[in-house]
Amino acid sequence: xxxxxxxxxxxxxxxxxxxxxxxxxxxxxxxxxxxxxxxxxxxxxxxxxxxxxxxxxxxxxxxxxxxxxxxxxxxxxxxxxxxxxxxxxxxxxxxxxxxxxxxxxxxxxxxxxxxxxxxxxxxxxxxxxxxxxxxxxxxxxxxxxxxxxxxxxxxxxxxxxxxxxxxxxxxxxxxxxxxxxxxxxxxxxxxxxxxxxxxxxxxxxxxxxxxxxxxxxxxxxxxxxxxxxxxxxxxxxxxxxxxxxxxxxxxxxxxxxxxxxxxxxxxxxxxxxxxxxxxxxxxxxxxxxxxxxxxxxxxxxxxxxxxxxxxxxxxxxxxxxxxxxxxxxxxxxxxxxxxxxxxxxxxxxxxxxxxxxxxxxxxxxxxxxxxxxxxxxxxxxxxxxxxxxxxxxxxxxxxxxxxxxxxxxxxxxxxxxxxxxxxxxxxxxxxxxxxxxxxxxxxxxxxxxxxxxxxxxxxxxxxxxxxxxxxxxxxxxxxxxxxxxxxxxxxxxxxxxxxxxxxxxxxxxxxxxxxxxxxxxxxxxxxxxxxxxxxxxxxxxxxxxxxxxxxxxxxxxxxxxxxxxxxxxxxxxxxxxxxxxxxxxxxxxxxxxxxxxxxxxxxxxxxxxxxxxxxxxxxxxxxxxxxxxxxxxxxxxxxxxxxxxxxxxxxxxxxxxxxxxxxxx
Amino acid sequence: xxxxxxxxxxxxxxxxxxxxxxxxxxxxxxxxxxxxxxxxxxxxxxxxxxxxxxxxxxxxxxxxxxxxxxxxxxxxxxxxxxxxxxxxxxxxxxxxxxxxxxxxxxxxxxxxxxxxxxxxxxxxxxxxxxxxxxxxxxxxxxxxxxxx
Numbered sequence: 089x090x091x092x093x094x095x096x097x098x099x100x101x102x103x104x105x106x107x108x109x110x111x112x113x114x115x116x117x118x119x120x121x122x123x124x125x126x127x128x129x130x131x132x133x134x135x136x137x138x139x140x141x142x143x144x145x146x147x148x149x150x151x152x153x154x155x156x157x158x159x160x161x162x163x164x165x166x167x168x169x170x171x172x173x174x175x176x177x178x179x180x181x182x183x184x185x186x187x188x189x190x191x192x193x194x195x196x197x198x199x200x201x202x203x204x205x206x207x208x209x210x211x212x213x214x215x216x217x218x219x220x221x222x223x224x225x226x227x228x229x230x231x232x233x234x235x236x237x238x239x240x241x242x243x244x245x246x247x248x249x250x251x252x253x254x255x256x257x258x259x260x261x262x263x264x265x266x267x268x269x270x271x272x273x274x275x276x277x278x279x280x281x282x283x284x285x286x287x288x289x290x291x292x293x294x295x296x297x298x299x300x301x302x303x304x305x306x307x308x309x310x311x312x313x314x315x316x317x318x319x320x321x322x323x324x325x326x327x328x329x330x331x332x333x334x335x336x337x338x339x340x341x342x343x344x345x346x347x348x349x350x351x352x353x354x355x356x357x358x359x360x361x362x363x364x365x366x367x368x369x370x371x372x373x374x375x376x377x378x379x380x381x382x383x384x385x386x387x388x389x390x391x392x393x394x395x396x397x398x399x400x401x402x403x404x405x406x407x408x409x410x411x412x413x414x415x416x417x418x419x420x421x422x423x424x425x426x427x428x429x430x431x432x433x434x435x436x437x438x439x440x441x442x443x444x445x446x447x448x449x450x451x452x453x454x455x456x457x458x459x460x461x462x463x464x465x466x467x468x469x470x471x472x473x474x475x476x477x478x479x480x481x482x483x484x485x486x487x488x489x490x491x492x493x494x495x496x497x498x499x500x501x502x503x504x505x506x507x508x509x510x511x512x513x514x515x516x517x518x519x520x521x522x523x524x525x526x527x528x529x530x531x532x533x534x535x536x537x538x539x540x541x542x543x544x545x546x547x548x549x550x551x552x553x554x555x556x557x558x559x560x561x562x563x564x565x566x567x568x569x570x571x572x573x574x575x576x577x578x579x580x581x582x583x584x585x586x587x588x589x590x591x592x593x594x595x596x597x598x599x600x601x602x603x604x605x606x607x608x609x610x611x612x613x614x615x616x617x618x619x620x621x622x623x624x625x626x627x628x629x630x631x632x633x634x635x636x637x638x639x640x641x642x643x644x645x646x647x648x649x650x651x652x653x654x655x656x657x658x659x660x661x662x663x664x665x666x667x668x669x670x671x672x673x674x675x676x677x678x679x680x681x682x683x684x685x686x687x688x689x690x691x692x693x694x695x696x697x698x699x700x701x702x703x704x705x706x707x708x709x710x711x712x713x714x715x716x717x718x719x720x721x722x723x724x725x726x727x728x729x730x731x732x733x734x735x736x737x738x739x740x741x742x743x744x745x746x747x748x749x750x751x752x753x
Numbered sequence: 754x755x756x757x758x759x760x761x762x763x764x765x766x767x768x769x770x771x772x773x774x775x776x777x778x779x780x781x782x783x784x785x786x787x788x789x790x791x792x793x794x795x796x797x798x799x800x801x802x803x804x805x806x807x808x809x810x811x812x813x814x815x816x817x818x819x820x821x822x823x824x825x826x827x828x829x830x831x832x833x834x835x836x837x838x839x840x841x842x843x844x845x846x847x848x849x850x851x852x853x854x855x856x857x858x859x860x861x862x863x864x865x866x867x868x869x870x871x872x873x874x875x876x877x878x879x880x881x882x883x884x885x886x887x888x889x890x891x892x893x894x895x896x897x898x899x900x901x
Contacts, residue, residue, distance in 0.1 A: 165775045166792070167767075191790075194778025199869065200786040209786045216789065603826050605772065605862035613862060625768070625862065669794065689828040712827035713798025717837075729798055734791060735806060741762055741789045742810035 097222045098130045100156040101214065102147060104138035104163035106193055113197040115207040119162065122211045126218045130154050138163050139172055147173070148180040157182065158221040162190035162214050168616075183226035185668070185728060190217035212741060219740035223733045227668040230706075234320035234419040236659050239264065241312060241598070244272020245641060246633025246648040247424035248294050253652030254422075255303035259659050262416050263298065264310040264326055269373035270295055272426055276356065278456040278464075280641055281506040282537030288372060288459070295374040307414065308375060315421070315601055318710075319628030320664035324416045330409040331379050333366070337404030338377035340368060344396035344405065345378070352384045354461075358451040360469075361461035366396050366405075371459060380405065420628050420655040423612060424648065425598060427589040427634035430485025430493070438484065438585060439556040444469040445563055446556060446583045448484075449503055456510050466514055468581055470561070474515055475581035479565050480504045481553050482524040486588030495609045497588030497638040501528045504586045505538050508546040521547045521578065523567050531640065551576075556583055589638040602629055611637045622650045628664075630654050669711035669728045675701045677723035684715040684724060759813035759879040761788040763872075764803070766796040768826035769861050770818025776865030784869040785876040788816055796820070797830025801837050804855060808845070808887070814854045814879040816872065821859040831859070851882055 101123040105111040116134045124132035131154050135143050138161050150156055159177050163169060166189035174184035192210040200206040236259055240251045243265030251263045263270070275295075277287035298304055307328055314325040348364035356363075356370045365384040368376065386393045397405045429450050432440040440446045445468050447455070458464040468475050482504060486497040501524065508520045527548065529538040542548065553567040565578040591610045599606055605613040605625045612635050615623035622630050630651035633644040658664070671692070678701040684693045685702065692708035693715060695701075702723075716724035716731070725731075765771040771792050777784070793799060796819030807815050817838065819831040835857060842852035856878075858871045 165771075165778070167772060167775055191775075191792075194775040195790055196786070198778040198781055199783055201783060202786065205786040209789065212789050216791070600823055603768070603824075605768070608863045608865075625772070687833065689830075710827055712795035712830045713793060714795065714827065714830050714833055717798055717800035718833075726798060729793055731800065731802075734793070734798075734800075734803055737791050738762065738803060738807055738810060741791070742760065742807060742812050 097128045097158050098154065098156050099126075099128045099158040099160060099218055099221050100147065100150050100154065101126070101129055101132040101160045101162065101218060102138050102143070103132070103134045103192075103210075103214070104143070104161065105134060105136045106163060106197075107136065110163070110193050110197040113200055113203055113206045114192060114210045115203065118207055119192070119210045119214055123160075123162075123214050123218065126215060128158075128222050129218060130156060139169050144173070144176040144179075147176050151177065151180040151182055158186050158188070158224060160188045160190055160214065160217045160221050162192045162210065162217065164193040165189075165191045165195070168194075185227040186221070186224050188217050188221040188224060190214050216737040216740040219736040220733050223730070223736050225727070225730075227727055229668055230666040231663050232320055232666055232707075234659055234662050234664055235322075235417045236260065236662070237262065237416075237418045238420045238422060238655050238659065239322070239324050239416055239418040240422045240424060242272070242424035242426055242633070242635070243267070243270030243298075243306070243308070244424060244426045244633060245274045245291060245294075246426065246635075246644045247272070247422070248291075248298055249645050249648035250422045250424055250632050250652040250655070251304050252294065252297055252301065253649055254655050254659075255301045257652075257656045257660075259303065259656065261304045262307060262326075262418065263304055264307045264312060266309065266311050267369065268308050268331065268379040269369040269375065270298060270306065270308065271370070271373065273450070274641060275370060275372065276358075276450060276457075277453055278458075278460070279506060279510065281502040282531075282533045284506070284509075292372045295372065299374045306375065309379070310414075312598065312601060318666070319626075320419045320658070322418050322421060322628065324418060324421070326414045326416060328412040328414060330382075330411050331377070332382060332406060332409050333378045333380055334402075334404035334406065335375050335377040337402045339402055340376050340378060341401070343399040343401065347395040347399045349393065349395065350384055350386060352381075357454045357461045358448070360451060360454055382407075420630065420658050421602070422630050422632055422648075422651045422655060423598070423602065423604070423624065423635055424632040424651075425595065425635040426592050427638065428592050430491075430497075430587040430590050432484050432585050432587055434491055435484065437555050438481070438553070439558070439563070439583075440585060443556075443558050443563060445475075445581060446585065448585050448587045449500065449507065450587070452507055452584045453503070456507065466511060475518055477519045477580040478511055478521070478582045478584065479563075479578060479580045480508060480520070480522040480584045480586055481556075481565070482522065482586045483552065484585040484587045485590070487525065493588060493590065493609070495638070496528060498528065499638060499640050500586040500588055502531070502534055502537075502640070504584070505529070505541050505546075507584065509537075509541045509544060512541070512544045512546060519547070520545070521549060521580075523549050523551050523553050523565070525550070525552055531642070589634060592635065595635070602626060604629065607637070609637065611635065622647055622654060628658065667711065669726075670706045670709040671704050671711070671713070671715055672725045672727055673702055673704050674723045674725065675699065675703075677721045678702050679721050679723075681720065684719055687714050687718055689714075757880055757883060759787050759876065759884070760811060761814040761816060761876060761879060762807045762812045763788045763790040763816040763818065764793055764796065764799045765790050765818040765860075766820060766826070766830070767792055767794050769820035769824060770796070770858070770868065772862035773818070773860040773864045773868040776862065777869045778865075780865045782866055782869035784872040787876050787879075788872055795825070795827045795830035796834040797825075797827065799834060799837070801841055804841055805844075808850055808854070808885060811885070813882070813885045814856065814875060816875055817855070817857045818860045818868070818871075819857070821861055824861060849887055850885065853878060854882065854885065
């Protein structure tokens with residue numbers, strides 16, 4: 089009997105008030121007192137903030153004084169502070185896997201109001217955690233080397249900045265961009281708010297830096313197809329579509345473009361101008377080599393017209409070029425896939441697509457650009473004349489439940505204010521009116537810029553237009569002025585829709601490939617909204633820029649630099665800890681039936697024909713626990729989630745005596 | 754039956770449903786306090802025997818939350834769960850347990866509201882069904898087969 093007593097676990101339970109977050113609905117003292125009556129519990133306390141330094145010190149002190157060998161903290165979600173407390177117990181010499189976290193905040197005090205029932209639930213959850221803790225086993229962490237290279241997905245300003253920072257730290261970067269050039273949406277902008285910097289002037293030097301950096305391998309027309317592995321050791325399969333023009337050979341002489349007979353809308357100019365089937369995406373494109381879009385060309389079948397081939401002195405066009413498949417080994421991944429602008433065609437009342445003088449903000453941005461379709465002249469597309477009156481509409485596709493986008497896109501107010509200023513700058517006599525819901529000018533220098541533009545004579549009217557239609561050669565914007573409480577009809581020459589931002593095309597496929605979670609707004613979810621804004625939920629995968637949510641250029645650059653610094657820290661460390669939560673096979677029990685083999689998505693279960701048993705390759709095992717749940721012989725143990733541990737929790741929750749309690753009795 | 758407070762055991766996968774339940778918490782979406790969650794890494798870890806044991810030991814309902822199809826952190830664990838739940842539904846019927854007492858719900862990390870709604874609906878359904886009644890083996894019987 090004495091022997092059993094000696095081996096009985098010694099558990100410390102700590103119930104956190106979390107200020108009033110838990111204490112307001114859960115009687116924390118009562119839960120702690122109850123925990124003290126549970127089997128194997130040696131000490132049970134409550135504390136205002138367990139995660140604080142004194143809280144952690146209390147655990148460490150008790151581990152020494154009371155010879156604790158298990159610790160349960162009942163506080164917030166393990167997704168929040170499990171690593172914190174694992175560190176705390178490790179600091180006192182305890183194996184971190186002997187720590188158990190009990191979630192009585194996110195899944196109890198924050199979702200229930202009845203104090204008595206919430207306290208009962210918290211007590212039950214603590215009982216379940218204590219039962220599990222008694223059966224926890226010390227596990228040994230494994231270490232793996234880190235591949236000292238990074239993959240950056242997306243070559244907009246976020247991807248460019250992250251790549252440059254990582255490459256400057258001396259690590260290899262693969263920058264994958266699906267377009268023929270890097271630059272992203274920033275390359276399409278004329279000026280940036282509120283400083284009116286020339287967008288191209290501040291972006292293009294960085295693009296050139298990317299192309300010249302010895303540590304950066306730029307893969308344009310590339311798309312990620314598959315990712316395997318884990319933090320520190322990812323294997324990415326990237327397909328690079330054929331460019332049909334040799335990047336190194338092309339001198340960008342334009343001879344091929346001159347002879348190409350095929351005309352297509354120019355994507356870079358938002359369809360406001362045309363390009364040929366062989367083209368340079370834009371004059372500052374990086375790489376500067378031309379690209380042939382075979383879908384736009386007269387076609388491979390039966391044959392292309394070959395005019396460009398004949399015109400090319402450098403002989404760098406090859407119709408038979410094929411897509412390339414690349415295998416990249418990297419230690420970290422930065423997702424910087426950006427956004428798309430909202431398509432206002434889904435709001436037919438705004439008349440977009442019906443009347444050519446109704447443009448989106450990005451189309452108008454191209455019109456404003458000196459390199460754009462009109463050379464920077466502001467004109468009505470219907471007649472080529474400068475408009476006498478322009479109306480802006482805010483919040484198109486943002487803050488709008490009807491189109492499914494509840495969020496604020498954060499940049500539209502400011503780009504409208506900037507574009508309004510640019511109209512006043514170039515056409516001082518043109519009337520500019522902006523219909524808004526609320527003006528959000530929250531950044532550095534934004535409010536001052538808004539004031540300045542109002543002083544320049546831009547009129548801001550509070551109200552959301554309900555309808556835009558044509559009357560003779562004018563457009564009519566019908567809106568309620570909500571400050572005057574009056575429905576107005578505004579005759580104008582041109583309407584600019586302040587379209588919001590939406591996740592970029594293919595975000596769902598990428599999320600599935602990388603196992604990223606999405607926020608309710610469909611942008612990628614960060615690991616913690618306040619404290620881990622650049623980490624994704626997957627270790628070793630970081631988020632930068634608008635793929636995580638709409639943001640302006642300075643915020644994008646800041647996040648890109650933060651993601652880069654996380655990557656550099658990881659690559660510099662050179663080693664990652666791998667959770668030892670893996671499957672284990674008892675070869676004495678295994679009958680070699682192969683049932684588990686087909687279930688494992690990672691092919692981690694391998695048959696040993698010599699011993700006629702299955703074995704686990706623990707480097708491949710991710711610890712999902714599918715195999716032990718199917719093993720007919722009960723030969724597979726899922727470490728840290730063993731049958732006994734889960735069943736002890738079930739016993740505790742359904743009122744049965746747990747295995748540990750039986751041992752005690 | 755109005756006073757009946759069902760005992761519900763929930764299993765939630767760490768990556769989707771558990772995160773969704775956390776989001777319900779941070780967003781303060783209220784739901785009934787009957788369910789107690791056991792966290793597992795993947796819903797595929799949920800051995801059918803756990804579910805049978807939960808009912809055997811006195812749970813009135815078992816809730817399983819996994820990732821949406823295609824979103825499983827471990828590629829395909831949720832499909833295996835789905836198959837097991839279908840298999841168990843037939844088995845539960847033959848044991849005299851209403852199959853609706855076992856409920857599978859896909860909840861993503863972003864679906865705090867959906868999680869709260871699902872738990873609310875499930876709790877209400879179990880309240881309607883009333884306490885689970887299956888013949889339990891008596892404790893003495895268990896000991897009877899043990900050697901003296």
